[in-house]
Amino acid sequence: MARLLPLLSLLLLSLSTLAAPTTASGSMILHERILTPRSWQPLARAPPAHTLRLRISLSQPRMPELHTALLAVSDPGHELYGQHLSKGEVEALARPREEAVSAVERWLADAGVDLGKVERSPAGDTLILTVPVSMAEALLGAEYHLFSHRSTGEHIVRTTAFSLPAEVHPHVRTVQPTTLFARPRALRSPVRALQPLADAVFDGAEGAASAASSCKTSVTPACLESLYATTGYTASANATMLGITGYLEQYANAQDLQSFYKGYAESAVGSTFQTVLVNGGENDQTLSAAGTEANLDTQYGGALTYPVPNVFYSTGGSPPFNPDDAEDSNTNEPYAEWLDYVLALDSDDLPSVVSTSYGDDEQTVPESYALAVCDQFAQLGARGVSVIFASGDSGVGPSADECYSNDGTDTQMFIPNFPASCPYVTTVGATTSTGPEIAASFSGGGFSNYFAQPSYQASAVASFLSTLGNEYSGLYNASGRAYPDVSAQGENFIIYVSGAPGQVDGTSCSTPTFASVITLVNDALVRAGKAPLGFLNPFLYGAGLGGLTDVTEGSNPGCGTKGFEAGEGWDPVTGLGTPVFTTLRTLAGA
Structure with missing residues (x-):
């Protein structure tokens, strides 16, 4: 496999990470950018009507507390060993701040997303919505492309960069599928x-x-x-x-x-x-x-x-x-x-x-x-x-x-x-x-x-x-x-x-x-x-x-x-x- 990235991949990266667009909610901030993985190559722009199941993962400020609790209940030398947390206790430690949820919901609602159809993870730290590529591109200031795997010929729809409104950016860990090119095998x-x-x-x-x-x-x-x-x-x-x-x-x-x-x-x-x-x-x-x-x-x-x-x-x-x-x-x-x-x-x-x-x-x-x-x-x-x-x-x-x-x-x-x-x-x-x-x-x-x-x-x-x-x-x-x-x-x-x-x-x-x-x-x-x-x-x-x-x-x-x-x-x-x-x-x- 060639060590140099294909010229087309570099061109795609430059096009998808130029000046970030603005929206009614304010300026956009580049949230994540990658180079096209060497085993994938871009083929064409993704069809605007193609649907994506977007997962918006929110920041979890109490996650360090959960890590500490996990190690305590798992260490035979700790007084809390074996005292595993309840579902409610874990969800409380994994929950995002209310202001984070509100900021993301306002962003989605302003873009025309029906919040009643948005799914939530058990702790409320992930919002899941099904949208066409055209809406995902508008939300994320991104360009989705169809990529092909060089060895298997498998096709996926991804982008190499995405942005978020300034008021949303600090509250979001990641949004996928965007830059995720993994192929679990x-x-x-x-x-x-x-x-x-x-x-x-x-x-x-x-x-x-x-x-x-x-x-x-x-x-x-x-x-x-x-x-x-x-x-x-x-x-x-x-x-x-x-x-x-x-x-x-x-x-x-x-x-x-x-x-x-x-x-x-x-x-x-x-x-x-x-x-x-x-x-x-x-x-x-x-x-x-x-x-x-x-x-x-x-x-x-x-x-x-x-x-x-x-x-x-x-x-x-x-x-x-x-x-x-x-x-x-x-x-x-x-x-x-x-x-x-x-x-x-x-x-x-x-x-x-x-x-x-x-x-x-x-x-x-x-x-x-x-x-x-x-x-x-x-x-x-x-x-x-x-x-x-x-x-x-x-x-x-x-x-x-x-x-x-x-x-x-x-x-x-x-x-x-x-x-x-x-x-x-x-x-x-x-x-x-x-x-x-x-x-x-x-x-x-x-x-x-x-x-x-x-x-x-x-x-x-x-x-x-x-x-x-x-x-x-x-x-x-x-x-x-x-x-x-x-x-x-x-x-x-x-x-x-x-x-x-x-x-x-x-x-x-x-x-x-x-x-x-x-x-x-x-x-x-x-x-x-x-x-x-x-x-x-x-x-x-x-x-x-x-x-x-x-x-x-x-x-x-x-x-x-x-x-x-x-x-x-x-x-x-x-x-x-x-x-x-x-x-x-x-x-x-x-």
Whole structure:
């Protein structure tokens, strides 16, 4: 891929950021401007009648208080540990100022927006309206264009700059879709055919050692249960719940689930997950429509936690775009839509753990948007939910010709992943082999360029950096949030897709595995009359560290380098290590 930005992109940037227009409400102030990401190219002006679902995120002055409360209730050494906040308490801390809401509402009303049709997030910090491109351009002093992805041919409607009235500008964090060019992608390999099925089936007669050993060639629930010490634990059907997110029209197929259970989790045959549709999500149960990612997550989540209830959230928000269809409202914001939905739930309806195996390059996400979404994950954590994300499948970054900054300087750099880089989620890298486990070469890891390094990991990361020395100096942000936090097996997972068995790799495999172990810890805690773990990281880097097996071999090459190397203690390849359920349960106090 050429390192220089296309001339047309630079021309578009200059045109869209010239003198800002004025409106009846006063002068406009440039709020955000980016260069066209190197993987996208502009094609033409967006059709004026094309509809956009605009999300206006407002400033939240009490968010630092929420961060403080989150760390307090998540730290085993704090007197407030386990005293998670209520829905109302979180919303009070996330709420914008009244004058901010009033200023934005006046701006919208003056522009002809029907405020009665404007949707609100649970805390009132986001206003959502559906408008044609022509109105969005007038509101934001912007020019929307149709962009095409150079590799996939995917089309989206975006702008590279937008402005806000002077009286609105200080009250708004971001407005999207504008400068958000992210393409959330499932973090796993294509399915490899597996024939014959009988070669990989566990008959249940093998001992624990044989089960764990089988992980070297074919990963099944039985080998993971043995490897991570959940064998023999019987969970409850009514103590807790595991949530699994699905995006990008990924459908979890119930028929494939039963086929998988018959081969690999016989005790779970007949059970299934609940599907919840969010923001226009669908539930296509046609066998040919089965999604590899959705099936992987639900098959392993269900098998490893049975009989704990599993909920699959099928979230719309990133549909294929038809440039000839004015009614096709295109967006790439499924995280925000899902967060709005789940934060509106009563506490009794929240899962105690949520597993998400999607992500994208951090720099394709505007910093303002990343901060706003990360704060929503913090809200979930404060309410006692463990939010778990995959670390990515590109090591320290993709191919060498893609490892450059998108700020106009073309600086060579490692490419961190988002939401993996959010400090309020637990990020899972990948391992392979057994006796001992070693790092999977694709395991994503590194340092955020947006988020500062949180205090809970400062000591662990400092030890790694002292060993690393000056190697890769300038390619990563040593003071940024470091990830992954933990890891789990990520290669050769057997799944069923569209009626046939296959194998997949990726941190998409590791994430539901680790999430399932934490779900069982929460099950034990709740049955003992205690609160679930909630936001995990202060526990994992502190009192829970003894419940993780350090992984000290392997590396995560990328960007034309050998990447970081795993070693003693935390490292940006496998984090703190892989879980040992029995020890984690004891350390958690269950």
